Amino acid sequence: MSRYFVMTAIPYVNGKPHVGHALELVETDFLARYRRHRGDEVRAQTGTDDNALKNVQSAEAAGVSPQEYVEQVAQGFLSLGRALNLSFDDFIKTSSDPRHRPGVEKLWAACAERGDFYTKSYTGLYCYGCEQFYTEDELVEGLCPEHRVRPDLVEENNWFFRLSRYQDQLIELISSDRLRIEPAHRKREVLSFIESGLEDFSVSRSMERARGWGIPVPGQPDQVVYVWYDALANYITAPGYGSDEKNFAHWWTDSDERVHVIGKGIIRFHAVYWPAMLLSAGIQLPSTVFVHEYLTAGGRKISKSEGNAADPGELAERFGTDAMRWWMLRDVALTGDTDYTDERLVARNNEDLANNIGNLVNRTVSMVNKYRGGAVPALPGETALSADLRRVRAEAGARLDAEVAAFDFRKAAEVITQLGNEGNRFVEAATPWTLAKAEKKEGAVPETLDGVLAELVETCRVLGDLLVPFLPESAARILEQTGHGGDRVTAPAPIFRRLELATAED
């Protein structure tokens, strides 16, 4: 048994979560459930990044205080947890969680102690409308691309972190996979970035520019901790860095794996800045950073302004939680963005779940009821007929392990559908209905049909077991109907419903 700590990035969201956020949550939840199901000791964590300046702006736009605003955002994510049947052990809100600030202060002190902070005057072109700095080449004819105004030259004295100091160490850690970055092409990307030379980055902002929102720099209350330094720290403050050292040691320092699940847009922060911060503070590094790609919606980038930001809670309600989870795990590519459409979700649900697995369970349970009064016969030895099925069934677990270890959820899911296919083929090859007639009309011995039914029940039970991390509710129903490994099945009832697309008038 190993100790496994998996966490999502904590999003800052100026609005409700969309399917893209749901993807990261579902993938992380899957990993957590998978390891728990294997018997590992697991902690899964998510939360919200509250201290971003953009939250202040969004709060203003919404006419509420920043604290009220981030609380609303957090509620949106918490309700998503219910809609998607997520099993997180912890949810940290960086603005209000009492564990967070002491941890950030401790981390700050540790980096300072190491001599990795220094102050530097930074001068840049600042647009007050955007509340951000622009570089020359980002400007359009010298004007802010958003507000069409000339940005002001602003000078500010900020704290900087000596990232440059850790360049060689990071290269060594990443190329040797002591800090594993997956998939492989992301590792190459990070390495080439680091090799091109790292520059120090600023880790504080003036309190004024931050509008008083954020964590004050220890000993210098006119500065706040830069949001990324603050946000990244959530991974260690939640388990207790700075507030509960025993728990922190248990889940971070002494765990076997510490896995980050993040989107491709924030690789740099997780694979470069964050490990460097930890090296500086003398803290254990994460073991793995898994990078997922993005979802698009109807072929276009998801954005609120396009009005195509599908609400995952609503989709889960419309199509079912497990249909939604299945689509995200079964149809989303490891490399390259994946387009979400209702059509794809419905097709995947109907083909894989309803027609393949669901139907196999249903016909199996029905036949056991019809031909054996619900009693499950004993599993016989292997026959020529059952050899293929048995092989696929026996290999499924190991194949699943390998695919999950590589974060290839799609191939992992395919292992399961392949077993379902094999089961359905076995039914056709064995034709149990013919065997049943032979017993009735010709007085054939019952052993042949017994064997076939036992083989099928066993296959369904394995399917149910393998599906637990993917589809917790449906898997439980499969295991229930197939009698929890006992000697009776229940009455048959469809596990998965067939879905139809909404018609035009809907």
Added chain:
RNA sequence: GGGCCGGUAGCUCAGCUGGUCAGAGCAGGGGACUCAUAAUCCCUGGGUCGCGGGUUCGAGCCCCGCCCGGCCUACCA
């Protein structure tokens, strides 16, 4: 400008270190069966593997150039 990832049958995609690598699923066409959620099973795929060169006995798979799409480009998620 630089970097990375894609461009394979109508659709979604597999094809690891070059030699059954021209494939799977879906859709479409034909057939079978009836236990089952009009589900299942069998048969049916001749697509310049983005384009042009090159290396090699042999290249989707290696090299060079180009075209198209996506992403990243540092203190801006």
